[in-house]
Amino acid sequence: xxxxxxxxxxxxxxxxxxxxxxxxxxxxxxxxxxxxxxxxxxxxxxxxxxxxxxxxxxxxxxxxxxxxxxxxxxxxxxxxxxxxxxxxxxxxxxxxxxxxxxxxxxxxxxxxxxxxxxxxxxxxxxxxxxxxxxxxxxxxxxxxxxxxxxxxxxxxxxxxxxxxxxxxxxxxxxxxxxxxxxxxxxxxxxxxxxxxxxxxxxxxxxxxxxxxxxxxxxxxxxxxxxxxxxxxxxxxxxxxxxxxxxxxxxxxxxxxxxxxxxxxxxxxxxxxxxxxxxxxxxxxxxxxxxxxxxxxxxxxxxxxxxxxxxxxxxxxxxxxxxxxxxxxxxxxxxxxxxxxxxxxxxxxxxxxxxxxxxxxxxxxxxxxxxxxxxxxxxxxxxxxxxxxxxxxxxxxxxxxxxxxxxxxxxxxxxxxxxxxxxxxxxxxxxxxxxxxxxxxxxxxxxxxxxxxxxxxxxxxxxxxxxxxxxxxxxxxxxxxxxxxxxxxxxxxxxxxxxxxxx
Numbered sequence: 001x002x003x004x005x006x007x008x009x010x011x012x013x014x015x016x017x018x019x020x021x022x023x024x025x026x027x028x029x030x031x032x033x034x035x036x037x038x039x040x041x042x043x044x045x046x047x048x049x050x051x052x053x054x055x056x057x058x059x060x061x062x063x064x065x066x067x068x069x070x071x072x073x074x075x076x077x078x079x080x081x082x083x084x085x086x087x088x089x090x091x092x093x094x095x096x097x098x099x100x101x102x103x104x105x106x107x108x109x110x111x112x113x114x115x116x117x118x119x120x121x122x123x124x125x126x127x128x129x130x131x132x133x134x135x136x137x138x139x140x141x142x143x144x145x146x147x148x149x150x151x152x153x154x155x156x157x158x159x160x161x162x163x164x165x166x167x168x169x170x171x172x173x174x175x176x177x178x179x180x181x182x183x184x185x186x187x188x189x190x191x192x193x194x195x196x197x198x199x200x201x202x203x204x205x206x207x208x209x210x211x212x213x214x215x216x217x218x219x220x221x222x223x224x225x226x227x228x229x230x231x232x233x234x235x236x237x238x239x240x241x242x243x244x245x246x247x248x249x250x251x252x253x254x255x256x257x258x259x260x261x262x263x264x265x266x267x268x269x270x271x272x273x274x275x276x277x278x279x280x281x282x283x284x285x286x287x288x289x290x291x292x293x294x295x296x297x298x299x300x301x302x303x304x305x306x307x308x309x310x311x312x313x314x315x316x317x318x319x320x321x322x323x324x325x326x327x328x329x330x331x332x333x334x335x336x337x338x339x340x341x342x343x344x345x346x347x348x349x350x351x352x353x354x355x356x357x358x359x360x361x362x363x364x365x366x367x368x369x370x371x372x373x374x375x376x377x378x379x380x381x382x383x384x385x386x387x388x389x390x391x392x393x394x395x396x397x398x399x400x401x402x403x404x405x406x407x408x409x410x411x412x413x414x415x416x417x418x419x420x421x422x423x424x425x426x427x428x429x430x431x432x433x434x435x436x437x438x439x440x441x442x443x444x445x446x447x448x449x450x451x452x453x454x455x456x457x458x459x460x461x462x463x464x465x466x467x468x469x470x471x472x473x474x475x476x477x478x479x480x481x482x483x484x485x486x487x488x489x490x491x492x493x494x495x496x497x498x499x500x501x502x
Contacts, residue, residue, distance in 0.1 A: 002314035002492035003314055004312065004313045004314045005153045005312050005313075005314070006031070007031070007135065007151055007152055007153040008030075008031040008032055008033045008152055008153065009025055009030060009031070009032045009033070009152060009153055009154045009155070009156065009308060009312065010032075010033050010035070010126075010136070010138055010152040010154070010155045010156070011025075011032055011033065011034045011035070011155075011156045011158060012035055012036075012126050012155065012156065012157050012158065012159045012164065012165050013035075013036060013157065013158040013159030013160060013163075013282070014034055014035070014036035014038075014041070014106075014110075014120050014122075015036075015042075015102075015106065015158065015159075015160065015280075016047070016102065016105050016106055016109060016280070016294055016297060016298055017158035017279050017280030017281070017282075017297040017298060017300065017301050018034060018036070018156070018158030018159065018279075018280075018301070019034070019106060019109035019110060019112075019113060019158075020057065020109060020158075020297075020298045020301035020302060020305070021156045021158055021279060021301035021304060021305050022034040022113050022118055023061055023109055023112040023113040023116060023118065024061070024301065024302055024305030024306065024309075025305050025308060025309055026113060026116035026117060026118045027061065027112070027116040027421075028305070028306070028309035028313075028421070028422050029309070029313070029422075030305075030308065030309045030312050030313070032118060033121070033152070034113065034118060034119075034120050034121065035120075035121045035124040035125070035126065035140060036120060036121070036122055036123075036124065036159075037123065037124065037125040037126075037159075037164075038122065038123070039122050039123045040122060041103065041106050041107075041110070042102075042103070042106075043103055044102070044103070044257060044259075045101040045102055045103065045186055045213075045219070045257060046101075046102040047102045047105075047288075047291075047293055047294035048099050048100060048101045048102060048211065048213070048219060048291075048294075049074075049097055049099060049211075049291025049292075049294070049295075050071070050097060050098050050099070050100045050105065050294065050295065051097045051291070051292075051295050051378060051379050051380045052094065052095060052096065052097065052379040052380060052381065053295070053299065053379060053380025053381055053383075053409075054294070054295040054298050054299060054380060055067060055071075055097075055098060056413070056416070056417075057298060057299065057302050058105075058108060058109075058112075059417075060417075060421060061108075061109070061112035062112055062115065063108040063109075063111070063112060066104070066107070066108040066111070067098065067100065067108070070100055070101075070104040070108075070214060071098035071099065071100045071214065072098060072099040072100075072196075072212060072213065072214035073096055073097075073098055073196065074091065074096060074097045074098065074099060074196065074197065074198055074212075075090065075091065075096070075196040075197050076088050076089055076090045076091060076196075076197045076198075077089040077197065077198045077200065078194070078197045078198070078199050078200065079200045079202070079361060080199070080200060080201045080202065080247070081202050081203075081354065081357075081358045082201070082202075082203050082204070083201070083247050083248065086202075086358050086361045086362060087361045087362055087364065087365035087370070088197075088365065089365070089370045089374065089375060090371075091375055091379075092371075092375075094376075094379065094381070094413070095375040095376055095378065095379040095381070096379075097291070097378070097379070099211060099212060099213060099214060100214075101213065101214075102294065105294065122143070123142075123143035124140055124141065124142055124143065125140065125141045125164075126138060126139070126140060126159075126164050126165065126168070127139045127140065127141050127147060128149070128168070129155065129165065129168040129169070129276070131155075131273075131274050131275050131276060133274070133275075135151045135152065135153065135275065136151065136152045136153070136154065136155050136274075136275050136276060137149055137150070137151055137152075138150060138152055138155060152275075153275070153312055154275045154276070154277065154308055154312075155275065155276045155277070156276075156277050156279060156301070156304065156308075157276065157277065157278045157279065157282045158279050158280050158282060158297070158301060159282055160280070160281045160282060161173075161264070161266075161281040161282070161285050163278065163281075163282035165276065165278065165282060166268060166278055166282050166283075169273045169276060169278075171268050171269055171270060171273065171278070172268070172269045173266050173267070173268055174266060174267060174268075174269060175264060175265045175266030175267060175285075176264070176265055176266070177262050177263070177264045177265075178262065178263040178264075178265075178287070178343070179226055180223045180224070180225075180226060180262075180263070180347070181223070181224040181225065181226060181227065181228040181260050181261070181262060182221070182222070182223050182224065182260065182261055182262070182263055183220070183221070183222050183223070183224050183228075183233060183238070183241070183258070183259070183260055184219065184220070184221055184257075184258065184259050184260075184261065185219070185220040185233075185238055185252075185255055185257065185258035185259075186213065186217055186218070186219055186220075186255070186256045186257045186258075187217060187218060187220060187238075187252045187253070187254065187255040187256065187258075188216070188217055188218075188252070188253050188254040188255075189210070189217075189218045189250050189251070189252055189253075190250070190251040190252075190253060191249050191250035191251060192249065193210060193212075193218070193247075193250065195212045196212065197212070198210070198211050198212070199211075199247075200346075201245055201246055201247065202345070202346055202348075202354070202357075203244070203245045204349065204354075205244045205245050206222060206223045206241075206244075206245055206347075207221075207222060207223055207245070207346040207347065208220070208221075208222045208241065208242065208245035208246050209221040209222070210246065217256070220238065220241075220242065220252075221288070222241050222242075222245060223346075223347070224241075224260060228260055229260065230258075230259055230260045232260075233258050233259075233260055235252065235255050235258075238252060238255065238258060239251075239252050263286075263287045263288070263343065264285050264286070265285070265286050265287065265336055265339070265340055266284065266285050266286075267283065267284040267285075267329070267332060267333075267336065268282070268283045268284065270325055271283045271324060271325040271328055271329060272321070272322075272324060272325045277304055277321075277324060279297060279300035279301050279304060279328075280296070280297025280298075280300055280301065281293070281297060283300065283328070283332065284296070284332040284335075284336065286332075286335060286336040286339040286340070287339035287340060287342070287343040288339070289338075289339045289340075289342035289343045289346065290335075290338055290339055290342055290378060291378075292335045292338070292339065292378070295380060296331065296332060296335050299328075299331070299380065299383075300328050300332075302468060303324060303327060303328055303468060304324050304328075306421065306422075306466070306467040306468055307320050307321055307323070307324060307390070308321070309422065310422075310423075310449070310467070314448075314492055315423070315448045315449050315492070316449060316490050316491070316492060317489070317490060317491060317492045319389050319489070319490075320389055320390060320490055322388070322389045323385075323388045323389040323390035323391070326385075326386060326388050327385040327386070327388070327390065327391075330385065330386055331383050331385075334377075334383070338377075345357050381409060382408075382409075383409070384405070384407045384408045384409070384470075385407040385470060386407060387406070387407065389489065389490075390466065390472060390490075391406050391407040391470070391471075391472055391473075392406050392464075392472060392473035392474075392482055392485075392486045393406070394406050395482065404463050404471045404474060405471060406471050406472065406473060406474065407470060407471065408470065408471055409469060409470055409471075410465055410469045410470070410471065416469040419465060419469055420451060420467065421467050421468075422467060423448075423449055423450060423451055423467060424446075424449055424450045424451070424464055424465060424466055424467065424472065424487075424490075425450070425451050425452075425453060425464075425465045426439075426442060426450055426451070426452045426453065426462055426463070426464050426465075426483065427453050427455075427462070427463045427464075427465060428452060428453065428454045428455070428460075428461070428462045428463075429454075429455055429456070429457035429459065429460060429461045429462075430454050430455070430456060430457065430460065431456070431457060431458055431459060431460055432456070436460070436478035436479075436480070438478060438479060438480040438484065439452055439454075439478075439480075441480075441484070442480065442483070442484070442487070445487075445491075446487050446491065449487070449490065449491070450464075450487065459476070460476065460477065460478050461474065461475070461476050462474060462475045462476075462478075462480055462483055464483050464486060464487070472486060473485075473486035473487075
């Protein structure tokens with residue numbers, strides 16, 4: 001183990017992404033400073049679909065009770081072409097999302113951060129940023145206008161699509177903007193509408209999505225004409241959209257929030273510059289189709305935080321951080337592609353295109369494609385990471401359909417919940433006979449980085465699981481060649497100099 005860094009990590013932005021990064025760092029004992037230039041949390045509901053992998057992250061932060069109180073389980077996504085049913089994507093216990101409005105998500109994360117000893121500094125703005133290989137200098141403006149410059153070990157930019165951190169780094173935000181204006185509104189609805197499902201109506205007049213909220217209201221999402229301004233969105237116009245695009249017989253009343261916005265598909269050219277990292281909307285933005293935005297940002301922060309914590313305390317080499325950008329860019333690219341496909345499918349206008357879409361969706365439902373592939377992907381359970389500093393290459397090119405795979409999430413949710421989050425775990429299956437001496441080497445040489453768990457079994461296997469419960473490496477022989485080789489790349493220089501590497 002090398003010498004721990006005593007300087008804090010600066011996290012910019014106290015939305016879901018910044019809060020996740022700060023809470024995950026704090027609970028691992030990493031000193032962290034969390035700032036936000038606004039004066040208080042936003043009351044706007046904004047994002048609201050939370051998928052199982054994200055719920056798992058929140059539960060790991062101690063939010064079980066909050067989720068059970070404020071979350072509304074979603075039984076299915078019901079798609080209609082006009083008013084004719086196309087398909088019903090039904091979620092099981094493993095893939096079922098919950099509707100939790102963004103203010104509640106932020107509150108549960110603030111509580112987790114506070115429990116870990118953290119404090120949010122509101123009305124505190126990043127004004128300048130510079131770095132060298134040894135640290136980051138950040139100038140912050142306090143609420144009274146005074147500015148101070150301090151040194152930080154790392155900086156995390158979780159400050160949204162207009163990210164000050166990204167702009168300070170000079171990183172391009174490439175992509176495009178859809179020509180349509182889109183509409184959000186939270187409202188009461190009088191009419192017959194199932195409350196445990198999200199309802200999609202793809203019509204010749206445009207898309208209409210109706211999402212139930214836990215407080216009895218509904219979120220309305222639809223597309224407006226180009227040039228529609230927020231001040232032009234009256235309740236009468238909103239009702240007209242629902243009449244022309246919805247199932248009919250619905251009456252809106254008590255609209256609590258309405259807004260117009262543009263949909264962008266953009267991504268930063270890189271997610272890291274030296275000791276500074278981008279996460280969430282600061283790194284990538286896309287259509288809300290599929291409800292992945294908040295989830296992708298939260299899991300960005302989760303991926304980054306455990307790596308920063310290990311490196312910060314000297315238990316892992318800084319090269320581990322090189323994996324963040326490649327891993328999360330791969331996930332973000334998949335999300336952007338899926339969201340773009342679904343958004344374009346919503347907006348089809350030619351009769352043959354609509355018929356082809358509807359037939360394809362019905363076939364996917366009947367053949368089980370949604371159950372086997374799409375729902376687990378939406379749930380965040382099948383995202384996987386490419387080989388790199390934190391994932392070993394697969395042995396050979398075999399197309400293995402069973403057992404753990406490098407770069408994939410450990411399949412057993414109960415096992416995931418039992419694993420530590422501040423270190424790697426080596427899960428070993430041992431047949432009868434002498435204990436392989438290489439296990440003792442792992443325990444001795446990497447005691448600050450790895451916990452070894454053994455269980456009896458017919459054949460030897462060793463699966464190295466990361467703190468985020470993805471498989472890093474594995475061996476099927478007691479020599480542990482792959483596992484020890486991977487651990488050697490993770491070890492800090494001080495450990496290698498002591499002669500503990502494989």
